[in-house]
Amino acid sequence: MTGSAIWHPYTQHGLGDPVPQVTHAMGAALYTADGRRVIDAISSWWVTTHGHCHPRIVEAIRAQAGALDQLIFAGWTHAPAERVAAGLRAMMPEELTRVFFSDSGSTSVEVALKMALGYWAHTGRPRGRILVLEHSYHGDTIGAMSVGERGVFNAPYEPLLFDVGCIPFPLGDGANTLEALEAACREGPAAFIVEPLVLGAGGMKMYPPALLAAMAEICRRHEVLLIADEVMTGWGRTGTLLACEQAGVVPDILCIAKGLTGGSMPLAVTMAREEIFMAHWSTDRAKMFFHSSSYTANPIACAAAAANITIWQEEPVLERLADLGARQQALLDRLALLPGVAAVRRCGTIAALDLEVPDGGYMSSLAPRLLTLFREADVLLRPLGNTIYVMPPYCIDDTDLSRIGDVIEMAVRIVLA
């Protein structure tokens, strides 16, 4: 073996694509070891919100690293975690009274599923079935894969995945979705898990707030717990702090991760309504919530999250989101005119378009060609099959955003020529 020993995620090493090395980042730019400045048009896989290396977050990490680096969180606590919990209670819907920490979006989903089943078990009405929305993505651990779309990404692991009820993605007015959900809810499932408004990895598929509200209402009527996976949509991506806000929906369980630390450190939380916490509250040790990982609520990660919360409280983040949304729309309006571009759509700061090609889907032969063209043009974009999307850090300026537009236009003209 020669070269690096690293086995990269979602990377086919057999194709021999170059693996650029990045030395530092600032704002919306990554700087490589070979001296290139690359525009981060996908926020380093949807995590960087305000921009890379925001000074307040960097300073919080620096200070915390020298004070308390790590602490067991079973039965112990620390100030950064308390600040995050208090901050979330103040910002998030008031019905979500409890904050459970973990380390990634996938684990926040595992925690949500376990909370839902724990709720039913401990209130003496055991339920075990989970409903999911077609084309969803909830992470790559076994439970998170089980509630996500089945396909080439998880085919070899199929024997380990548990059975779920799949609700079709909305077509037209969404009556197909609502009817299927209504029927499935009558059978008494434990929970329905959804990505609110935008299905990210499933291809930036979007549906309107009214439909989310209607789905939530069906769950409420049938007493099926609603789990909102806002791992990607949270922290302003869709133009509001949470996507659920736009539908006036408060879920029973909420998963947030990616932008929780502004994209600087791995940290996640699962928030729950008081009833779900109280179902586990007892003098019976067998009813406690049996979940932890070594780095649960790591103090340095919590300090970064607390700094992110301060940024939301003290900086005009919502104005920045509105401004970026308008600029993203202008970019899309321009790309929509290109031949071969269809299904142009936007939700908040997320802009997406599909290319009209015969072999759509994640394994579309177009994606690797586009990826190469984008990389050679120093723009980090990572198409999902024939879907190209732009999801930049909120600080991106007009020059970089129009450069992204130029590069997409160039690449689309080449691959569709």
Ligand SMILES: *Cc1c(COP(=O)(O)O)cnc(C)c1O
């Ligand atoms: C990214 C993502 C996850 C998984 O988060 P990780 O931190 O990568 O484990 C879960 N749900 C959604 C909607 C996501 O976009």
